[in-house]
Amino acid sequence: MKIAVCVSHVPDTATRIKIGTDRKSIDNTGVTFVINPYDEFAIEEALKTKEKLGGDSSTISITVGDDSAKETIRKVLALGIDEAVLLKTDKNPDSLSVAKALAEEIKSLGSEIVFFGKQSVDYDSGIIGQLTAELLGFNCISVVVDLNIEGNKVIAEREIEGGREVVESELPIVITAQKGLNQPRYATLKGIMAAKKKNITEKQIQINDISVEIAEMNLPPSKQPGRIVGTDVTAVPELVRLLREEAKVI
Amino acid sequence: MKEKILAVLEQREGQIKKVSYEVLSLANRLSRQLACESEAIIIGDEISNILELNNYSSDKIIHFKNSRLNYYSSSAYSKIISDFVNEDQFSIVIFPNTAMGIDLAPRVAVKTNSAIATDCIKVELNEGNLFFTKPVYAGKSLINFRINSERKVFTIRPNIFKAEKSDAGKASIEVKEVSELDLRTKVTSYKKSEGKLDVSEADIIVSGGRGMKGPENFHLIEELAEALGAAVGASRAVVDAGWRPHREQVGQTGKTVSPTLYVACGISGAIQHLAGMSSSKYIVAINKDKDAPIFNVADYGIAGDVFEILPALTQEIKKLKS
Ligand SMILES: Cc1cc2nc3c(=O)[nH]c(=O)nc-3n(C[C@H](O)[C@H](O)[C@H](O)COP(=O)(O)OP(=O)(O)OC[C@H]3O[C@@H](n4cnc5c(N)ncnc54)[C@H](O)[C@@H]3O)c2cc1C
Ligand SMILES: Nc1ncnc2c1ncn2[C@@H]1O[C@H](COP(=O)(O)O)[C@@H](O)[C@H]1O
Numbered sequence: 001m002k003i004a005v006c007v008s009h010v011p012d013t014a015t016r017i018k019i020g021t022d023r024k025s026i027d028n029t030g031v032t033f034v035i036n037p038y039d040e041f042a043i044e045e046a047l048k049t050k051e052k053l054g055g056d057s058s059t060i061s062i063t064v065g066d067d068s069a070k071e072t073i074r075k076v077l078a079l080g081i082d083e084a085v086l087l088k089t090d091k092n093p094d095s096l097s098v099a100k101a102l103a104e105e106i107k108s109l110g111s112e113i114v115f116f117g118k119q120s121v122d123y124d125s126g127i128i129g130q131l132t133a134e135l136l137g138f139n140c141i142s143v144v145v146d147l148n149i150e151g152n153k154v155i156a157e158r159e160i161e162g163g164r165e166v167v168e169s170e171l172p173i174v175i176t177a178q179k180g181l182n183q184p185r186y187a188t189l190k191g192i193m194a195a196k197k198k199n200i201t202e203k204q205i206q207i208n209d210i211s212v213e214i215a216e217m218n219l220p221p222s223k224q225p226g227r228i229v230g231t232d233v234t235a236v237p238e239l240v241r242l243l244r245e246e247a248k249v250i
Numbered sequence: 251m252k253e254k255i256l257a258v259l260e261q262r263e264g265q266i267k268k269v270s271y272e273v274l275s276l277a278n279r280l281s282r283q284l285a286c287e288s289e290a291i292i293i294g295d296e297i298s299n300i301l302e303l304n305n306y307s308s309d310k311i312i313h314f315k316n317s318r319l320n321y322y323s324s325s326a327y328s329k330i331i332s333d334f335v336n337e338d339q340f341s342i343v344i345f346p347n348t349a350m351g352i353d354l355a356p357r358v359a360v361k362t363n364s365a366i367a368t369d370c371i372k373v374e375l376n377e378g379n380l381f382f383t384k385p386v387y388a389g390k391s392l393i394n395f396r397i398n399s400e401r402k403v404f405t406i407r408p409n410i411f412k413a414e415k416s417d418a419g420k421a422s423i424e425v426k427e428v429s430e431l432d433l434r435t436k437v438t439s440y441k442k443s444e445g446k447l448d449v450s451e452a453d454i455i456v457s458g459g460r461g462m463k464g465p466e467n468f469h470l471i472e473e474l475a476e477a478l479g480a481a482v483g484a485s486r487a488v489v490d491a492g493w494r495p496h497r498e499q500v501g502q503t504g505k506t507v508s509p510t511l512y513v514a515c516g517i518s519g520a521i522q523h524l525a526g527m528s529s530s531k532y533i534v535a536i537n538k539d540k541d542a543p544i545f546n547v548a549d550y551g552i553a554g555d556v557f558e559i560l561p562a563l564t565q566e567i568k569k570l571k572s
Contacts, residue, residue: 011387013388013502013521013522015390016390017390026391038503095366096359121387121388121503123386123393124384124387124388124506125368125369126352127356127368130352130356130357131357134328134360139325141435160348160350161348161450162442162443162448163440163441163443165437165439165441166437166439167436167437169435169436170434179496179503179504209398211365211399212367212396213397213398214393214394215396217386217391217393217394218392219390219392220385220389220391223546223547226545227550228551230552231552232554232555232559233562235559236566239552240563240566243511243532247549247550249510250567
């Protein structure tokens with residue numbers, strides 16, 4: 001079986017955002033793109049699942065993006081993923097359009113175990129895994145920090161406010177990975193060399209309707225730098241007074 | 251499609267969650283602005299404080315009930331909500347942006363043929379159209395957008411929208427027993443973490459960073475948090491070092507929080523940390539380096555040693571509260 005992992009290609013988290021001339025997206029000049037941090041956990045889990053299943057199982061990554069995503073995809077292959085698909089579009093698709101493209105590809109691959117990150121750190125939506133699962137009619141467990149797949153049965157722990165839920169389900173399944181699920185490996189030199197020979201299948205896709213339409217992008221209102229009340233314990237009573245009388249938060 | 255709003259409320263362990271009142275209040279406001287009906291739905295077994303909802307709404311509230319619904323089941327919950335939305339022709343469906351809401355909303359969107367947006371911090375009516383605002387790039391920028399599908403599903407960030415009590419009269423709470431449940435994916439148990447309060451639900455957060463020097467010193471953070479009734483947060487540096495659990499991590503790859511008060515202790519204010527907390531209403535920084543970037547976003551700061559300041563601050567707060 002092919003174990004699939006969906007990977008998005010996002011600006012490095014250290015990026016300072018500049019709004020582009022269209023006022024609807026960021027200015028990409030000088031921005032370094034990386035594997036979405038949560039997708040690193042998804043990739044690691046796909047690799048571990050393949051090691052566990054053995055036999056003729058293999059791993060495949062799927063990315064919706066433009067040509068610039070290829071650099072990121074090579075990094076995914078360097079980590080040990082066997083092959084990759086790039087679903088190409090020059091549009092800036094919304095979550096539902098991405099999910100539709102991914103679902104169609106996963107269906108044709110026949111994968112029954114699919115990994116996602118819990119969230120892409122560009123638009124921070126946190127929904128493409130669940131949307132894709134629903135489109136495919138797969139079960140889905142999101143924000144997973146512990147996973148056990150035995151035969152058809154899936155037992156996972158997901159992180160929620162103030163605790164964890166133990167969830168039971170069955171294949172076919174979509175899992176969205178949260179930090180803590182595993183310890184992602186680093187690419188080795190051997191892996192980087194091997195990645196150069198691995199196959200990236202490119203397919204042009206058609207994005208029909210964009211249902212979430214961005215009207216404009218803005219920087220958040222900037223904050224006035226505050227006040228340094230002091231440099232030692234003598235400042236404590238004044239800080240407490242300000243919090244109480246000026247900010248009225250305690 | 252005629253406008254009709256559904257607020258999806260949330261309970262855990264038979265207790266209605268605070269964010270439910272925020273969802274309900276937003277539904278009330280939109281129903282006034284759009285001059286349309288609104289209803290609410292809540293799923294679970296016994297809900298001890300369900301009558302609290304009366305204070306926030308005069309609408310119809312349907313409680314879908316079954317003893318096996320005490321724990322969350324994504325398959326069962328999403329089916330109940332989607333069937334209801336499809337049958338009663340709701341055009342706007344609002345969820346809280348919680349672990350449960352964000353898990354459910356996309357499934358409901360697909361099952362009801364709707365587009366979806368998450369984590370909205372503003373919803374406004376402008377010339378008959380709804381405009382939404384959501385933070386992107388971890389709050390480093392905001393997008394303003396429209397949802398073009400006829401039906402709209404969206405989630406709202408907790409602690410941003412006001413929960414407004416309504417005096418328009420009591421809600422009518424109707425209990426519907428559900429007999430057939432799709433339990434293909436279900437929660438079998440719930441493990442509460444020992445930490446008292448979760449950063450994503452707290453009104454005040456006291457966070458510690460590498461400046462705390464070691465896990466053995468975090469009692470200073472915990473004591474201040476206790477005095478303030480706050481949750482304990484952490485920077486990624488201390489989570490990666492294993493000093494604190496990941497659930498406490500605030501930032502771009504941790505939790506995004508917007509409490510009323512955020513106290514950063516021994517945290518430098520790296521861009522990834524700021525991304526998760528800069529929308530807090532008030533920020534206090536304690537850092538011995540007066541040039542640390544955290545002071546650029548702090549409202550008040552003490553440029554001093556955490557080991558000296560924290561015990562004194564805890565004392566002062568305790569004095570105030572006693
Ligand atoms: C992909 C990626 C994702 C990331 N995601 C996150 C995230 O989600 N959250 C996050 O927090 N970080 C994140 N980071 C890490 C971030 O870049 C910083 O490394 C991290 O926030 C630093 O943590 P810190 O402020 O505790 O430590 P430091 O930067 O080491 O700062 C320690 C501070 O303590 C002060 N200090 C030292 N001693 C004392 C004392 N005695 N009294 C008072 N002050 C003192 C110092 O002046 C210094 O400012 C991410 C990084 C990457 C690459
Ligand atoms: N363009 C994309 N191509 C492939 N997978 C994606 C893409 N965008 C998002 N994903 C996957 O969906 C997850 C959740 O993304 P999101 O819903 O956008 O926050 C990510 O962690 C990825 O695993």
